[in-house]
Amino acid sequence: MNAPTSTLNWTPAEENATDAAAKAVKIERETHKLEKRLCRQVGQAIVDYNMIEEGDRVMVCLSGGKDSYGMLDILLKMQQRAPVKFELIGVNLDQKQPGFPDHILPEYLRQLGIAFHIETQDTYSIVKKVVPEGKTMCSLCSRLRRGILYRVADELKITKIALGHHRDDMLQTFFLNMFFGGKLKGMPPKLVSDDGGHIVIRPLAYVAEKDLSRWAAHRAFPIIPCSLCGSQENLQRQQIGNMLRDWEKKYPGRIESMFTALQNVVPSHLMDHSRYDFKNIRTTGVPDADGDKAFDSEEFTVPTLPGLQLLPLP
Numbered sequence: 001m002n003a004p005t006s007t008l009n010w011t012p013a014e015e016n017a018t019d020a021a022a023k024a025v026k027i028e029r030e031t032h033k034l035e036k037r038l039c040r041q042v043g044q045a046i047v048d049y050n051m052i053e054e055g056d057r058v059m060v061c062l063s064g065g066k067d068s069y070g071m072l073d074i075l076l077k078m079q080q081r082a083p084v085k086f087e088l089i090g091v092n093l094d095q096k097q098p099g100f101p102d103h104i105l106p107e108y109l110r111q112l113g114i115a116f117h118i119e120t121q122d123t124y125s126i127v128k129k130v131v132p133e134g135k136t137m138c139s140l141c142s143r144l145r146r147g148i149l150y151r152v153a154d155e156l157k158i159t160k161i162a163l164g165h166h167r168d169d170m171l172q173t174f175f176l177n178m179f180f181g182g183k184l185k186g187m188p189p190k191l192v193s194d195d196g197g198h199i200v201i202r203p204l205a206y207v208a209e210k211d212l213s214r215w216a217a218h219r220a221f222p223i224i225p226c227s228l229c230g231s232q233e234n235l236q237r238q239q240i241g242n243m244l245r246d247w248e249k250k251y252p253g254r255i256e257s258m259f260t261a262l263q264n265v266v267p268s269h270l271m272d273h274s275r276y277d278f279k280n281i282r283t284t285g286v287p288d289a290d291g292d293k294a295f296d297s298e299e300f301t302v303p304t305l306p307g308l309q310l311l312p313l314p
């Protein structure tokens with residue numbers, strides 16, 4: 001080793017160079033870990049929900065936001081190493097929002113050398129014409145978008161439609177439904193579309209938004225701003241997002257715990273009698289070590305999640 005054993009003999013320039021080199025090594029290591037984690041989580045979600053099968057033609061819906069860029073990027077990596085062969089087709093719907101830079105996505109996708117399709121439909125004008133000033137445009141806008149994307153999926157002979165929603169979107173949706181919709185209902189990682197004709201998948205289901213932000217910064221994706229339509233982000237979703245971030249700050253690990261809970265549903269311990277036949281419960285006469293101890297207060301064990309700590313009681 002030629003490195004000096006003491007920094008006392010170093011010039012300030014040498015010290016700066018060493019600091020910068022150490023920082024660069026650390027960033028490279030962290031980025032490598034992030035890439036591995038993203039690939040592992042996307043791969044796990046694909047396997048757990050059988051999202052992609054041999055011969056699939058996957059339509060990767062691209063909005064120009066960090067999430068959909070990240071989804072395409074990771075799916076391209078998965079495609080190289082997956083045991084099954086599948087195709088990826090990038091699709092963007094240009095809704096003719098004012099100022100939409102329509103050259104960015106085609107240039108990016110051409111550079112990648114992947115198959116893509118840009119569908120241009122001026123839904124913006126329709127929405128503006130139909131929805132009274134000051135009213136939210138999102139519901140009509142997304143209904144129109146959905147119909148167009150289903151049609152495009154048919155035309156391109158698509159077998160799976162991939163959307164870039166991530167873990168935090170799913171949790172927010174769960175709380176939105178609970179707080180404002182009176183339902184225990186989230187955002188599924190795989191579903192049949194409302195027209196019954198398409199399978200929709202969410203390969204980023206296990207991925208945290210902050211990881212996607214870091215990945216987008218590292219890969220310098222050419223992000224297209226999402227506020228071009230002039231519509232305000234859903235206020236309730238914003239509030240839920242803030243609440244979750246706040247909880248996570250105060251009680252680290254809570255997001256992971258809640259997300260795990262979405263995968264561990266116990267219908268016999270909820271109250272939906274259409275999901276569990278409470279009316280016909282009968283004694284079994286057989287002791288069950290895992291059975292319910294109705295008279296004891298609930299004990300909580302820490303789920304085996306990396307980095308998850310026992311939460312202090314509020």
Ligand code: SF4
Nearest residue numbers: 137138141142229231
């Ligand atoms: S935010 Fe804009 S583009 Fe998105 S759904 Fe609402 S109106 Fe449509």
